[in-house]
Structure formats: C-alpha cells, structure tokens
Amino acid sequence: xxxxxxxLLGYALLGLIxxxxxxxxxxxxxxxxxxxxxxxxxxxxxxxxxxRLEERGLVQGSIVAGSGLRQRKxxxxxxxxxxxxxxxxxxxxxxxxxxxxxNELMLRFAFLDGAAGRAATIQFLQAFEAELKxxxxxLNGFLKIHAEKLGMSGRLALxxxxxxxxxxxxxxxHAIHVYQNKENPK
Amino acid sequence: xxxxxxxLLGYALLGLIxxxxxxxxxxxxxxxxxxxxxxxxxxxxxxxxxxRLEERGLVQGSIVAGSGLRQRKxxxxxxxxxxxxxxxxxxxxxxxxxxxxxNELMLRFAFLDGAAGRAATIQFLQAFEAELKxxxxxLNGFLKIHAEKLGMSGRLALxxxxxxxxxxxxxxxHAIHVYQNKENPK
DNA sequence: TCACCCATGTAAAGTGTTACATGATTAG
DNA sequence: CTAATCATGTAACACTTTACATGGGTGA
Numbered sequence: 001x002x003x004x005x006x007x008l009l010g011y012a013l014l015g016l017i018x019x020x021x022x023x024x025x026x027x028x029x030x031x032x033x034x035x036x037x038x039x040x041x042x043x044x045x046x047x048x049x050x051x052r053l054e055e056r057g058l059v060q061g062s063i064v065a066g067s068g069l070r071q072r073k074x075x076x077x078x079x080x081x082x083x084x085x086x087x088x089x090x091x092x093x094x095x096x097x098x099x100x101x102x103n104e105l106m107l108r109f110a111f112l113d114g115a116a117g118r119a120a121t122i123q124f125l126q127a128f129e130a131e132l133k134x135x136x137x138x139l140n141g142f143l144k145i146h147a148e149k150l151g152m153s154g155r156l157a158l159x160x161x162x163x164x165x166x167x168x169x170x171x172x173x174h175a176i177h178v179y180q181n182k183e184n185p186k
Numbered sequence: 187x188x189x190x191x192x193x194l195l196g197y198a199l200l201g202l203i204x205x206x207x208x209x210x211x212x213x214x215x216x217x218x219x220x221x222x223x224x225x226x227x228x229x230x231x232x233x234x235x236x237x238r239l240e241e242r243g244l245v246q247g248s249i250v251a252g253s254g255l256r257q258r259k260x261x262x263x264x265x266x267x268x269x270x271x272x273x274x275x276x277x278x279x280x281x282x283x284x285x286x287x288x289n290e291l292m293l294r295f296a297f298l299d300g301a302a303g304r305a306a307t308i309q310f311l312q313a314f315e316a317e318l319k320x321x322x323x324x325l326n327g328f329l330k331i332h333a334e335k336l337g338m339s340g341r342l343a344l345x346x347x348x349x350x351x352x353x354x355x356x357x358x359x360h361a362i363h364v365y366q367n368k369e370n371p372k
Numbered sequence: 373t374c375a376c377c378c379a380t381g382t383a384a385a386g387t388g389t390t391a392c393a394t395g396a397t398t399a400g
Numbered sequence: 401c402t403a404a405t406c407a408t409g410t411a412a413c414a415c416t417t418t419a420c421a422t423g424g425g426t427g428a
Contacts, residue, residue: 048387
C-alpha cells in the first residue's frame with residue numbers, strides 16, 4: 001500500500017462505520033464475534049487504522065460519555081469518506097482480483113447495496129461472474145497442460161481451488177437472480 | 187510472526203526448494219507463472235525471505251555458473267530444513283485455521299505427500315474434513331441466528347462463504363478416496 | 373544501439389502482530 | 401476485594417510493497 005492508498009482493513013472499517021457509527025471497541029467486537037473473514041481484531045491494528053482515516057478526513061470522531069462507562073469515541077463517516085467508499089465499491093474488477101483478492105471482492109459486495117444501491121450491486125455481480133468464468137477457464141487450462149508434471153497432490157490442490165471458484169460462480173448467478181427479482185426501490 | 191517463527195512465504199519457499207533445488211529467480215517465476223495463490227513474486231519479499239532461511243540453516247546456497255549466463259545461487263534444503271518443514275506439515279489443524287488460514291492449509295497439503303508420505307497426507311485430510319464440518323455448522327448456526335439483522339447483502343456474502351467451504355468439504359472427501367485407493371508404497 | 377530477458381539484491385515506507393499500559397465499572 | 405469486561409491506546413519488531421540499482425547476454 002503506497003502513501004495515499006487505503007489498506008483493506010481501512011475500507012472494512014469505513015464500510016462498517018457507514019452502516020452504523022461505531023467506536024473502535026464496537027468494531028473490534030465485530031471482527032472478534034462474527035465470521036467477518038480475516039480482519040485483525042487487535043487494537044494495534046484497528047486504532048492506528050482509525051486514526052489514519054480520521055487524519056484523511058474520512059471519518060470524524062466525537063467523544064460520547066457512555067452510560068456511566070468510560071468515554072467512547074464514536075466515529076461517523078464524513079461526506080469525503082462516503083465518496084471514497086463509493087469509489088472503492090464501484091471500481092472495476094480486475095483479472096487478478098478474482099484469483100488473489102477474493103476476500104476484498106466479497107467485502108465490497110457486502111457493502112455495495114447499502115452504499116451504492118441495487119443497480120451498482122447487480123453490475124458488480126455481473127462483472128464478478130464474468131471474471132470468474134475467465135479465471136476458472138484459465139485454471140482448467142493450466143490443469144490440463146501441467147497435469148503430468150504436477151503430481152497427485154499438486155493436481156488435487158489445484159482442483160480444490162477450481163471447485164471453490166465454481167461454487168462462487170454458482171453463488172454469483174444465484175445472487176444476481178435474487179437482486180433482479182427484488183422489488184424496485186420505492 | 188514473532189522472532190523465531192517462519193512466515194508463510196518462508197514455508198512456501200522451503201517446500202518448493204525441497205521439491206527441487208532452485209534459485210530465487212526460479213522461485214519467483216513459479217509465483218508469477220502458476221496459480222500458486224497469493225504469494226508475492228516481488229524480489230523485495232523473496233530474497234530477504236531466502237536469506238532468513240539460510241541464516242537459520244534451513245537451506246544452503248551454492249553459486250552455480252549457469253550456461254554462460256550470470257551466476258545463479260541455487261538453494262538446497264538442509265536436514266534441519268527438512269525437519270522444520272515436516273514439523274510444520276504435520277502440525278495440528280486448529281479451528282480458526284479453516285476459517286482464516288485456508289490458503290496455508292492448502293499449501294501444507296500440496297507439500298505433504300512429497301515430504302511426509304501418504305499416511306500423513308490421509309491423516310491431514312481427515313482432520314481437515316472434520317474441522318471443516320464443525321466450521322460449516324458454526325457458520326450455518328450464525329446465519330440462522332442473525333439472518334434478520336444482516337440484511338440481504340450480508341446474508342448473501344455469508345452464504346457465499348458457506349458454499350465455498352462446502353465445496354472444500356466435498357473436495358476433501360474426494361481427496362481421501364483418491365489417497366486411500368492409491369497403491370501402497372513399494 | 374536499443375530493448376528485453378536473465379539474475380540478484382537493497383532502501384524506504386507502511387502495515388500488522390504481539391505485548392504491554394492505563395483506567396473505570398460491574399458482578400461475585 | 402478480585403476478576404472480568406468496557407475502552408483506548410502505544411512500542412518494538414517483523415514482514416511486504418514499491419521502487420530502484422546493477423550487470424551480463426541476446427535478438428532486431
């Protein structure tokens with residue numbers, strides 16, 4: 001991540017804060033208690049990430065005296081933060097995203113509907129499905145060419161990956177149906 | 187990663203060097219050209235990682251004057267390196283490995299047969315299958331309890347994960363069959 | 373000669389991990 | 401009174417990313 005990009009954890013926090021203004025502690029609990037894949041629940045990651053978001057003016061903190069408890073610093077997303085979030089959510093899906101950054105794509109999907117609306121979500125899913133098809137074909141091609149050299153375990157490991165991506169493909173097709181049959185916005 | 191542990195990239199390199207003595211450049215090409223998931227092909231990651239392995243005595247480099255080309259430093263695994271690799275490969279599978287470190291588990295599987303043999307591979311697959319079942323059940327439980335609160339996109343994102351893990355489960359069962367029907371070692 | 377591939381590496385900067393520090397409140 | 405939970409943070413360290421540096425060989 002270079003100087004003016006935001007790390008994935010930053011976007012995860014930004015998206016959650018957009019859904020509901022939260023304190024660092026609230027956000028930590030989400031990572032601890034729910035199966036939100038692979039984000040650190042350690043304060044050493046979350047608090048610095050939140051400070052970076054605040055320094056860039058993407059969130060704004062206000063100290064709230066909780067119900068007799070210690071002070072809570074509740075973070076709210078700013079207009080600039082919402083703009084940044086939307087830009088990230090609606091950016092293009094590149095080839096290698098499907099192979100190497102699937103978790104990022106699923107994170108984007110999880111926030112898309114709430115922040116950018118139904119149309120953007122459907123568009124995302126269709127692009128996702130298309131890239132997945134290409135990627136699965138690539139993997140199958142690779143498997144066919146290198147089947148001999150790989151040995152049994154290498155072959156099976158690759159097949160494991162292919163099956164996983166095929167499952168995502170079925171899911172994407174299902175998700176598109178769900179969204180297309182959803183009644184239009186009021 | 188604390189002071190005396192080896193990062194995942196280190197194990198990936200160690201396993202590949204065990205399969206076939208290689209130079210840093212050879213290893214880089216593997217990450218660039220094959221769908222070996224998510225490992226950096228950048229020299230800034232690979233060369234320092236190789237130096238660390240060499241400092242710990244897990245691999246040994248010897249400079250080979252290539253066919254008229256520039257010198258190549260070919261790395262070979264040492265007995266200590268093989269011991270370290272085997273220990274990593276045959277270590278237990280913890281609960282959160284399935285959820286958060288699936289790529290590490292698949293990397294282990296890919297090396298297991300060659301470095302620790304068929305019996306260890308079958309044992310690994312059975313443990314993997316068992317942990318996966320527990321994890322899928324956990325996710326389904328979470329989905330049932332929180333379905334309301336999640337909203338449609340959150341629900342779908344979670345379902346995507348569940349489908350992926352179910353695909354791995356089917357794969358594991360398939361892989362166990364393949365290994366059990368494999369003729370016994372000479 | 374110019375560009376590209378082979379081949380190895382370093383430097384700066386950013387991020388995450390682990391462990392620690394601090395302090396208030398509530399339940400037993 | 402003691403432990404657990406709420407709540408926020410810092411410091412040291414290791415790793416990855418990005419970009420750069422170096423130098424020989426090969427094909428147009």
